[in-house]
């Protein structure tokens with residue numbers, strides 16, 4: 101690797117030698133693969149610091165009340181313990197809620213750890229033991245006695261339905277449900293075929309491989325270098341500097357490697373603020389790592405209840421769609437997600453009514469989790485569509501094609517691109533859908549029932565604004581940077597690939613720098629928008645650099661490029677050539693050498709073309725087909741085959757994109773069959789906060805997953821033609837599985853996860869579905 105140009109150069113991976121030129125659409129292996137499997141990639145809790153202290157969090161055991169007193173005597177007596185922080189002795193922090201709001205905070209006042217004596221959810225951090233070793237801190241944390249005065253709490257969604265409210269719309273990127281169109285209730289009543297169903301989605305907690313952690317390195321001048329598990333280094337720097345009243349240049353946040361995040365790191369989490377508190381308190385470096393149990397103490401995919409009603413003509417034409425959802429939120433913030441809106445966009449229908457409400461509970465604010473809103477909103481709609489198809493005696497895919505939306509009727513706008521029809525066709529063909537018997541309980545293998553189900557998926561294709569910097573160095577390394585994040589999605593790889601392709605530069609000589617708040621501005625890695633945003637900024641920066649190189653080349657004595665414009669030259673394999681006479685060429689590094697420059701650098705600002713974009717609805721789509729095998733005696737379900745066909749525009753790297761969709765399918769299977777956090781409402785506390793009792797799928801639960809991309813270019817969403825993958829992979833999976841269970845058994849399960857008890861208790865008469 102090349103000379104150090106940035107202080108953390110060693111953390112930025114590059115492709116191995118011999119990779120050569122690459123193009124968009126090539127399945128380039130991960131450039132960070134070697135660093136990860138050899139342990140060279142350091143995660144937030146792995147960065148060393150001199151005299152590092154360890155903080156372990158103490159959490160509340162009641163859901164609501166006040167702290168009377170904290171007895172720290174036994175904890176402080178443990179050898180190695182330095183101090184115990186609580187609201188009584190923490191360093192001074194700002195108290196205005198506004199100053200704790202991160203860039204994607206919803207309406208309300210964010211939770212402030214160790215702020216005062218109030219307890220507002222079970223698991224709330226109430227103290228931090230700081231010690232010389234992690235072991236001492238953890239042992240002492242168990243000796244901290246927190247005496248509380250408990251107050252009655254409410255943690256049950258169903259019990260709070262009578263006090264639900266319509267959330268305000270104050271969150272970046274959130275659109276409340278559109279106004280009703282037509283008269284959905286009258287149209288439903290008049291429809292010859294009707295379906296009404298109630299759907300339930302249980303709470304899910306984030307379980308990325310890397311647990312949330314923060315290492316604060318306390319510099320000699322008081323500068324804080326913070327390694328945090330986050331999806332946005334600049335978002336964290338913003339909050340830390342505001343909450344502690346520190347100037348921005350006193351704080352650097354880094355996240356060069358993130359071991360999965362899926363939304364858990366979109367907002368700064370309490371370990372960050374607590375580690376900074378501790379570092380400021382003891383004026384030393386401090387690390388705080390959450391335990392797996394503590395991963396269940398800062399937000400979750402909200403418990404959601406939905407009602408869907410569909411009315412149709414006997415030929416399957418949809419006449420009415422009603423979709424209502426109620427979800428939970430905390431007392432202090434209105435967490436909102438788009439649950440019902442998709443239902444007015446996915447199918448052609450003139451009468452649509454949607455409603456979305458929240459119930460405030462004594463819980464932490466729910467949190468984005470892969471395809472927030474769509475993962476269960478589209479699930480409910482797509483199970484309801486299957487139920488309607490059954491009532492109509494119609495093939496479920498035929499029903500969807502019958503009501504295919506060529507444009508978005510909710511907004512009266514065309515789609516920027518939409519290849520959903522191709523998804524349906526290719527998926528049906530690969531899966532062998534034509535062989536599917538219409539009636540449930542038609543396929544059996546010994547004592548196991550076999551069923552085939554399908555569902556549609558959709559997600560937003562969005563673009564934000566960002567800057568990227570491109571620098572060509574005399575040593576031949578092209579350094580491209582942006583304060584982007586790689587949460588395991590492949591950002592390092594695809595950004596290096598986009599830069600290499602745009603510059604005509606060998607991939608192994610491209611270094612993409614991300615994960616540092618001092619780099620050019622970038623949004624959080626969320627909403628499947630990093631490729632459309634950062635990728636476009638990278639491409640723009642490279643094109644700008646090419647123009648700068650051309651200008652330099654034109655200035656050289658007797659330059660054959662003196663009169664050339666950008667249109668006259670091509671860049672390939674490290675050279676710039678005249679298009680009209682490719683023999684006339686100069687090596688890019690020679691341009692630098694001749695001009696006597698060590699490097700050439702440009703910065704590019706990517707601003708979405710909103711005037712153009714807002715004339716279109718921009719979305720990704722998918723069709724998911726799956727096979728299940730159900731043992732009716734035990735109620736056990738195995739998913740044995742999945743075909744997922746995704747329209748995400750142009751695919752930059754089919755290898756990393758495919759991994760994204762497979763990951764989504766894994767989680768869809770998990771949502772459908774395994775995952776749920778259960779609360780004991782008497783205690784107001786999540787009980788199964790461990791891997792023994794919180795079930796996630798393992799390899800043995802995973803079938804063969806086939807991923808197909810339709811590869812349509814969408815130049816409205818991004819100049820690259822890409823629409824973004826990541827979240828689309830999960831959407832529709834749970835519905836397809838639910839629909840397959842029905843096809844196998846005639847039993848309709850309207851609640852996730854579809855555990856054996858629910859499968860056994862489900863209505864068994866296919867005719868009354």
Ligand code: MOS
Nearest residue numbers: 362363470626627
């Ligand atoms: Mo994703 S839930 O936007 O990290």
